Amino acid sequence: MGLIGGSVLRALAAAGHDMVGFDADPATRGTARTAAAEAPPSARWRIVPSVSAAVADAELCVIAVPLPALETVLDEITGRGYRGLITDVTSVKLPVLDLVERYLEGGSQRLAGFVGGHPMAGRETSGFTAADPRLFDDCAWVLGLEPGRTMLGDWLDLADLVTSLGARAVPTTAAEHDRAVATISHVPHLVASAVAEQAADPLAAALGAGSFRDGTRVAATRSDLVAAMCGGNADSVRPVLDAVIESLTAARAALDARDPIAALRPWLASGHRVRAAWPATPGEPLPMRPSVNALLDLGRAGGWITSVSKDRTTVTAVRPE
Amino acid sequence: MGLIGGSVLRALAAAGHDMVGFDADPATRGTARTAAAEAPPSARWRIVPSVSAAVADAELCVIAVPLPALETVLDEITGRGYRGLITDVTSVKLPVLDLVERYLEGGSQRLAGFVGGHPMAGRETSGFTAADPRLFDDCAWVLGLEPGRTMLGDWLDLADLVTSLGARAVPTTAAEHDRAVATISHVPHLVASAVAEQAADPLAAALGAGSFRDGTRVAATRSDLVAAMCGGNADSVRPVLDAVIESLTAARAALDARDPIAALRPWLASGHRVRAAWPATPGEPLPMRPSVNALLDLGRAGGWITSVSKDRTTVTAVRPE
Known part of the structure; x- marks a missing residue:
C-alpha cells in the first residue's frame, strides 16, 4: 500500500x-x-x-x-x-x-x-x-x-x-508498453539522476531554477524504486539510453564546431518539434x-x-x- | 522586450x-x-x-x-x-x-x-x-x-x-557563473531535448506523464534561444556535458550487469542525494x-x-x- x-x-x-x-x-x-x-x-x-x-x-x-x-x-x-x-x-x-x-x-x-x-x-x-x-x-x-x-x-x-x-x-502489448515507458519514464529517471549529480557545488545549487527543478524532479524518487523500475526493464531501456547518449554526443560535437550556436540549432530542432506537439489534442x-x-x-x-x-x-x- | x-x-x-x-x-x-x-x-x-x-x-x-x-x-x-x-x-x-x-x-x-x-x-x-x-x-x-x-x-x-x-x-565572477549555469540550466536544456526527441512514437507520447512532462519541459523553448545560450557558453558546457555522458555511460554499463537492479542502486544514489537536499534551507x-x-x-x-x-x-x- x-x-x-x-x-x-x-x-x-x-x-x-x-x-x-x-x-x-x-x-x-x-x-x-x-x-x-x-x-x-x-x-x-x-x-x-x-x-x-x-x-x-x-x-x-x-x-x-x-x-x-x-x-x-x-x-x-x-x-x-x-x-x-x-x-x-x-x-x-x-x-x-x-x-x-x-x-x-x-x-x-x-x-x-x-x-x-x-x-x-x-x-x-x-x-x-x-x-x-x-x-x-x-x-x-x-x-x-x-x-x-x-x-x-x-x-x-x-x-x-x-x-x-x-x-x-x-x-x-507488454513488449510495446515496455519500449514506450523506457522512453517516457525510465530513461528520463536515469537522465534526471545524471544531471542532478552534477549540482553538488553550493553556487550551482543556489542558481538552480525552473530547468533544474523540473529536469531533475524525479531524481528525488527513492533509488531502490528507480533501480527496480529501470533494471527490471533493462532490455527496453538499453536501446533508448543508447539513443540519448548518441544524441548528446552529437550535441557535444556541435559544441566543438567553429560556430557552436549555428551547429546546435538544427540539433535542437527535433526535440523541440516533439515536445512542442506534446501532449496531443484529444x-x-x-x-x-x-x-x-x-x-x-x-x-x-x-x-x-x-x-x-x-x-x-x-x-x-x-x-x- | x-x-x-x-x-x-x-x-x-x-x-x-x-x-x-x-x-x-x-x-x-x-x-x-x-x-x-x-x-x-x-x-x-x-x-x-x-x-x-x-x-x-x-x-x-x-x-x-x-x-x-x-x-x-x-x-x-x-x-x-x-x-x-x-x-x-x-x-x-x-x-x-x-x-x-x-x-x-x-x-x-x-x-x-x-x-x-x-x-x-x-x-x-x-x-x-x-x-x-x-x-x-x-x-x-x-x-x-x-x-x-x-x-x-x-x-x-x-x-x-x-x-x-x-x-x-x-x-x-563571470567564470564561476558560467560553470554553474552550464550545470543547472544549459546542460539540462540539451538533455531535455535529447530525451524529448525519443518520444516521436504516438503510443510513447500517449503514455508520457509527470517524468516526461517535467523532464522535457524546457525542450519546448525556442531552439534559437537555447542554441544561443548553450553555444555561447560552449567552454563551460563541454565539461559538464562530458560528465553527464560519462555518468549515463556508467548507467548503461550497470544495465548490462548480471543483476541490473542491484548495479543501478549505487549509481542512482549520488544524484538522489544532491536532489533530495535541493533547494537548501535558507x-x-x-x-x-x-x-x-x-x-x-x-x-x-x-x-x-x-x-x-x-x-x-x-x-x-x-x-x-
Whole structure:
C-alpha cells in the first residue's frame, strides 16, 4: 500500500467498492487502518494481517509491489487457491507476463484471469501517506492485451474499472508498453539522476531554477524504486539510453564546431518539434466495437478508452487529433 | 522586450521607476505600447522608436538581447555617448565581459559603469506577452563581481535595485557563473531535448506523464534561444556535458550487469542525494559589511543578498543552513 497501491485502494473505496488492503509492513497497515477510520463511512476499507485474508472472497486482486517482490506475492496468492481476476501496477510488463505464465493453470499460455496494468501516475513521493484517491484522474492506465492470450472479457472488466476512476485505459502489448515507458519514464529517471549529480557545488545549487527543478524532479524518487523500475526493464531501456547518449554526443560535437550556436540549432530542432506537439489534442470520443486488434491499433495510434458499455459490446475510444 | 526584458520593464515600472523601452521589432513595440496604456497610471512605461531615444537621459540601461545581438547594441549605446550604468540579462557572462571591455574607455580593464546580470527566471514561453512583473520574486539574480575590475559601488547599486524587486542578488565572477549555469540550466536544456526527441512514437507520447512532462519541459523553448545560450557558453558546457555522458555511460554499463537492479542502486544514489537536499534551507538573514571578497565567498557558499542599506555600508546576507 505505497503511493500507487494506496491510491488504488482509496480510489476504489471512494467509488463504492468493498476494499480490503494488506501491506507486508505492520507500520503501513497501522497508518492505513487509522486513515480508514477517518474516511467517510461510505468510502472505508478494511486492513487485514495476511495475503490469504486479503484474497479470501475477492473478485479482483490488485498486486502493487515492486517487480522483485512479485514472485513471492504470486506464490502466496495462488497457493491460497485464489481464482479471481488479477492485475498489477508494475512499471514493466514483459517480466510480469513471464512470471504470471508460470502460475497459470497447466502453463497453457492463456492468460485467463490476468491483465497486466500500469497507471502512469508516479510521483516523487512514496508511501501510503502520499496516496491520493484522485491520483488517476485523466491519467493513462495501460492494460496489457496479448493477442491470442489475454481474454478480451477480462480486459474489458479492467477497462471498465479503471475508466470509472477517471483514467484513460490504453490497450497495448507488454513488449510495446515496455519500449514506450523506457522512453517516457525510465530513461528520463536515469537522465534526471545524471544531471542532478552534477549540482553538488553550493553556487550551482543556489542558481538552480525552473530547468533544474523540473529536469531533475524525479531524481528525488527513492533509488531502490528507480533501480527496480529501470533494471527490471533493462532490455527496453538499453536501446533508448543508447539513443540519448548518441544524441548528446552529437550535441557535444556541435559544441566543438567553429560556430557552436549555428551547429546546435538544427540539433535542437527535433526535440523541440516533439515536445512542442506534446501532449496531443484529444479528438472526439467515438463508439467502437472492441476486438483485440482494433484495441491494439487504437493504442498504437496514441488513443485510449474512456468507457465500456454494460454489455461489453461497445467502448468509447479517443484518438489524438 | 522579450520575456526577461519585458518583465524587467514591467517590474521596475511597477516599483515606481521611470521606464523607457525599445525593441528592434516594431510589432513588439506596438504590443508593449498597448500594454502600457492598460497598466495603472503609476506603473506605466514609454516605448521609443530607437536605441538613442531609449538611452537619452537614462541612469541605467538594461540590455536584454541574446548574446549574438549584444555587440550591435553596445555599439549603438556607446556610439550615442551614453555614460550611465549598464547591465545585461544574458545567460552567459564571460563572453559579455570580453565584449564590454572593448567598449570601456581606454580599455583600462576597469569595468566602471558595467555589472553583468543574469536573473535565473526563464520560462518556456517567450515574448513581451509572456512578460510578468512578478517574474523575479525569490529568484536568484546573478550580479557579476570581478576582483580588481568591478566597482563595488556599481555592484551595490544594482544589488539594491534587483533586491527591491524581490530577487536574491548572488555575487559571483563571470567564470564561476558560467560553470554553474552550464550545470543547472544549459546542460539540462540539451538533455531535455535529447530525451524529448525519443518520444516521436504516438503510443510513447500517449503514455508520457509527470517524468516526461517535467523532464522535457524546457525542450519546448525556442531552439534559437537555447542554441544561443548553450553555444555561447560552449567552454563551460563541454565539461559538464562530458560528465553527464560519462555518468549515463556508467548507467548503461550497470544495465548490462548480471543483476541490473542491484548495479543501478549505487549509481542512482549520488544524484538522489544532491536532489533530495535541493533547494537548501535558507539560514537567518544577517547583516554583513560588503567587500568584494566577502561577497564572492558568500556566493561560493550558496548565499545571496536580500537588501542593501541606503548608505551602502551594510547588506543583508542569507546563507544556506
